Every structure is written in C-alpha cells, then in structure tokens.
Amino acid sequence: MTGKVSTILILGARGDLASRLLLPAVGQLLMTEPGRTLHLIGSGSGEWTDDTWRQRVKESFDSASVTGEAAASVLKSTTYLSGDVTAPKDLQKLIDACEGAPAIYFALPPAVVVQACAALERVRLPAGTVFALEKPFGTDEASAHALNQQILRLVPEEQIYRVDHFLGRSTVFNLLGLRFANGIFEPLWNSKYIEKVEIVYDEQLALEGRARYYDKAGALIDMIQSHLLQVMSVLAMEPPATLGAGDLRDAKGLVLRATHVFDDDPRASSRRARYTAGKVGERALPSYVDEAGVDPAMMTETLAEVTLDIANWRWAGVPFTLRSGKALAKRQREIIVTFKQVPHLPTGLTGLDTPTVLRIALAPDEMSLELNINGPGDPRVLKRVDLHAGFGPGHLLAYGEILSAILDGDPSLSVRGDTAEQCWRIVAPVLAAWGKEEVPLVDYAAGSQGPKEWNDTPLKGRNQF
Numbered sequence: 089m090t091g092k093v094s095t096i097l098i099l100g101a102r103g104d105l106a107s108r109l110l111l112p113a114v115g116q117l118l119m120t121e122p123g124r125t126l127h128l129i130g131s132g133s134g135e136w137t138d139d140t141w142r143q144r145v146k147e148s149f150d151s152a153s154v155t156g157e158a159a160a161s162v163l164k165s166t167t168y169l170s171g172d173v174t175a176p177k178d179l180q181k182l183i184d185a186c187e188g189a190p191a192i193y194f195a196l197p198p199a200v201v202v203q204a205c206a207a208l209e210r211v212r213l214p215a216g217t218v219f220a221l222e223k224p225f226g227t228d229e230a231s232a233h234a235l236n237q238q239i240l241r242l243v244p245e246e247q248i249y250r251v252d253h254f255l256g257r258s259t260v261f262n263l264l265g266l267r268f269a270n271g272i273f274e275p276l277w278n279s280k281y282i283e284k285v286e287i288v289y290d291e292q293l294a295l296e297g298r299a300r301y302y303d304k305a306g307a308l309i310d311m312i313q314s315h316l317l318q319v320m321s322v323l324a325m326e327p328p329a330t331l332g333a334g335d336l337r338d339a340k341g342l343v344l345r346a347t348h349v350f351d352d353d354p355r356a357s358s359r360r361a362r363y364t365a366g367k368v369g370e371r372a373l374p375s376y377v378d379e380a381g382v383d384p385a386m387m388t389e390t391l392a393e394v395t396l397d398i399a400n401w402r403w404a405g406v407p408f409t410l411r412s413g414k415a416l417a418k419r420q421r422e423i424i425v426t427f428k429q430v431p432h433l434p435t436g437l438t439g440l441d442t443p444t445v446l447r448i449a450l451a452p453d454e455m456s457l458e459l460n461i462n463g464p465g466d467p468r469v470l471k472r473v474d475l476h477a478g479f480g481p482g483h484l485l486a487y488g489e490i491l492s493a494i495l496d497g498d499p500s501l502s503v504r505g506d507t508a509e510q511c512w513r514i515v516a517p518v519l520a521a522w523g524k525e526e527v528p529l530v531d532y533a534a535g536s537q538g539p540k541e542w543n544d545t546p547l548k549g550r551n552q553f
C-alpha cells in the first residue's frame with residue numbers, strides 16, 4: 089500500500105469514459121463511503137464553465153442513482169479547468185490547482201496520453217502523485233515498454249495504476265475464494281485432471297459507434313489482450329500467500345510469462361471473423377464494414393479465438409482457449425473448466441459420456457458444477473446434474489472498486505508494467521500471422537453463433553457451439 093490521495097484530476101473529463109463510467113463510479117463511491125474526503129477537478133481541451141461541468145457531473149451521478157450529502161458536497165465544490173495536456177504550462181496550472189498530491193486519471197485518447205506524459209517531464213509533480221492509465225496501454229510490446237519507461241521517469245511503479253475494469257469486478261476474489269478456500273479444487277487444478285479451459289466473452293453488442301477506437305483494435309486486442317488474459321492469469325496462478333499487491337501481481341506475472349500460443353503455431357491456434365448484416369434479437373445490424381467510420385481495408389475482426397499454452401509444471405499441454413466477439417446470438421460470459429474423463433467407469437454403470445465441468449459465469453458471477461450422479465429408476469444409469477451457486481455481488485461498480493483502490497494506494501487490482509508488456513508479447517505472433525493473412529478473416533452473420541465452419545471444426549480446446 090502507498091499513501092492515500094484525496095484529489096482526482098480527470099484529464100479528458102468531457103469524454104465518454106469520464107461521463108459514462110468514471111463519474112458515476114465517483115458518485116457511487118461517495119454514497120458507499122460518505123466519510124471519504126474527495127476533491128474532484130475536471131479538465132478538457134474545450135472551454136467549459138464550472139456550472140456546465142457540474143451539470144455533466146450531476147447527469148453522471150443521476151445515471152447511477154447517486155444520492156447523499158457527500159456526493160452533493162463534491163457536486164458543489166468540483167471545478168473545471170481547460171487546458172491542452174500536451175502543453176507543460178497548462179499541465180502545471182492543472183497540477184497547481186490540486187490540493188496535495190493528486191490522482192491524475194488519463195481519460196484521453198492513447199496517442200494523447202503519450203504526449204501528455206512527455207509534457208509532464210517538464211512539470212513539477214507533488215511527491216505521491218498517482219497516475220491512472222486506461223487501456224490500450226501501448227500498441228505492442230515495444231510501445232508498452234517505451235510508455236512504461238516514460239512514466240517511470242515521472243512516478244514509481246507503486247503509484248501507477250494501469251486500469252483493467254475486469255480486475256475491478258468481484259471476479260478476481262471470487263476465483264481466489266473458490267480455488268483457495270476449498271480443499272477439493274486445488275489438488276485437481278492441473279494438467280493431470282483438467283482437459284481444457286475456455287474463457288468466453290461473447291457479446292450481443294456490436295460496434296456501438298466506437299469505430300475510431302475499435303477499428304484499430306479489433307476483438308483480439310480489445311478483449312483478449314486487454315482483459316481475458318488477466319482473467320486467465322488469476323484462474324491459473326499459483327496460490328498466493330496473501331491478497332497483497334506484491335503476491336497477487338507476482339503470481340499473475342508468473343503465469344503470463346509462461347504463456348504462449350499453443351504449439352507456437354498461430355495458424356492452427358487462432359482464428360478471426362467479422363460480422364455481416366443480420367439481426368441480434370429484434371435489432372437489425374448492418375455489416376461491420378458498413379458501420380460509420382469503419383475502413384474495410386483494416387480487416388478488423390469482431391470475433392477472435394486463440395488457444396494458449398501455459399508452459400509450466402502445472403499446466404503444460406492444457407489448451408486455454410480465449411474467445412470474444414460482438415453481435416453474436418447470445419451473451420455468453422463464462423469460464424469453462426472441463427475435467428478429464430474418469431480413467432475407468434466400473435463396468436455396469438452406464439450413461440456417462442460427458443466429463444465433470446465447472447462453469448463460472450462472469451458478471452453476474454455464478455458457478456455451476458456439472459456432475460454425473462446416479463439417476464432415478466435404474467441406479468446403474470447415470471444422469472447429469474448441476475450444483476449451482478451465485479457469488480454475492482460486490483458493493484461497488486467495477487470502476488468504483490478501481491477508484492477506491494487508486495485513492496487508497498492499493499495497486500493489487502491494477503496491471504503491473506511488466507504484465508502489460510507480457511500481454512502484448514503473448515498475442516504478437518497471432519497479430520503477425522493475421523497481418524500476413526496466414527489466417528483467413530471469415531464472415532458470420534450478426535445474430536448467429538459465429539462462422540458455421542468453426543462449429544464443424546472447433547479450434548483445439550474448444551467445445552462445439
């Protein structure tokens with residue numbers, strides 16, 4: 089834990105992230121922890137009065153049904169300052185307006201973040217200043233490394249929060265609790281007993297007007313590189329001694345350092361697809377390439393699958409398949425752990441054709457353990473049952489957890505610099521193979537389950553639809 093901060097300076101405060109996700113989370117945090125002292129300063133390149141800014145903050149608070157005196161007091165006192173974050177003089181003015189060391193939240197386009205950090209080298213930062221940086225962190229391993237070097241010249245690693253909202257959800261602790269508070273899972277949590285692991289995040293949402301960002305990213309970077317690798321690292325990590333930042337981040341880092349594309353063969357272990365016109369439920373969608381702002385020549389995938397190997401003693405040889413896509417028939421957000429079949433079913437017992445499966449649904453988090461037990465009637469015939477349980481919801485939105493950790497100086501749920509670089513390293517061979525068109529970009533109709541041919545020949549480690 090590092091020192092606490094009580095001022096949040098949002099750069100890019102007029103943008104989408106700030107109004108839709110950050111400000112509602114600020115309000116929710118103040119409702120949950122009304123004793124917290126908080127100064128909020130918004131900044132953007134455009135001129136706004138304090139009143140216009142307060143109206144924006146109010147709308148964001150209202151969107152999360154925020155009430156209470158603490159939020160009202162912040163709403164009254166918050167101020168807006170305009171400035172160009174690439175100009176050191178403007179940045180100095182913003183920093184000087186903060187009470188003590190601020191948490192600077194970079195809600196800025198990625199290229200502007202790099203320019204702002206360069207400008208900050210010519211600014212006096214109070215000791216204890218904290219940086220919160222959004223995804224994407226860099227555009228590849230080299231640029232992530234360069235960005236790390238650049239920000240480390242400004243503040244130490246413990247004061248840098250690389251935000252991944254998946255880590256702000258209760259999921260991390262739910263996985264840790266399930267794995268390490270129950271003696272029955274850990275002895276089986278390895279290649280001897282586990283056949284394969286799938287981490288799936290299929291969305292019904294489509295591009296939703298985000299071409300400027302998404303068309304350069306695509307599903308692999310937007311979801312697998314940014315979020316699902318983090319989930320995988322928690323699922324696969326060695327038991328940490330504590331939930332402290334050092335132990336958790338070391339354990340995640342070890343998993344990611346050992347991870348590479350299955351068989352080091354991106355052609356056989358990855359695939360990509362893009363939606364064409366179709367209907368998701370009642371909603372008609374155009375082809376991705378016809379969405380406003382999309383450049384078809386970018387060949388951006390809206391559905392990606394990659395199979396990975398974690399080359400260590402526990403996991404070597406177990407396929408971990410990560411998949412995410414947009415405009416799909418149904419929302420499926422889950423981790424599926426498929427255990428190996430029993431080595432021998434006593435002769436006379438029948439009906440067993442599926443191994444034990446543990447499913448962990450994400451947001452809301454739930455689990456079900458699918459088992460084979462003796463059914464009614466003939467007790468020699470097995471049937472499938474689900475043992476189902478819900479994990480309690482967290483008391484804060486993901487961004488609320490993230491802000492609370494930033495203000496309290498607890499980096500355990502943010503991405504460490506080396507890990508951010510590792511995530512780019514892991515997907516690099518896939519991006520290279522796709523760039524050389526060694527893996528075809530195939531079509532699927534919006535509202536379908538993905539390309540039909542993927543079902544006929546699933547990627548290693550994938551179930552059929």
Ligand SMILES: NC(=O)C1=CN([C@@H]2O[C@H](COP(=O)(O)OP(=O)(O)OC[C@H]3O[C@@H](n4cnc5c(N)ncnc54)[C@H](OP(=O)(O)O)[C@@H]3O)[C@@H](O)[C@H]2O)C=CC1
Pocket residue numbers: 099100101102103104105106131132133134171172173174194195196197198200222223224301
């Ligand atoms: N939106 C989302 O759902 C998510 C976004 N992110 C990340 O968050 C970051 C911000 O995204 P988002 O809010 O969508 O982007 P927007 O384009 O909506 O907002 C960015 C803001 O940056 C400000 N800005 C740009 N250049 C300058 C400059 N030179 N000086 C001062 N301010 C500047 C603009 O201010 P002004 O309006 O005053 O010109 C603008 O409001 C990105 O890195 C994105 O990848 C991450 C997860 C989700």
Ligand SMILES: O=C1O[C@H](COP(=O)(O)O)[C@@H](O)[C@H](O)[C@H]1O
Pocket residue numbers: 291293310311
């Ligand atoms: O970061 C992102 O996440 C969302 C999915 O997360 P959720 O919490 O909104 O379900 C994804 O839709 C988006 O493309 C991506 O940028």
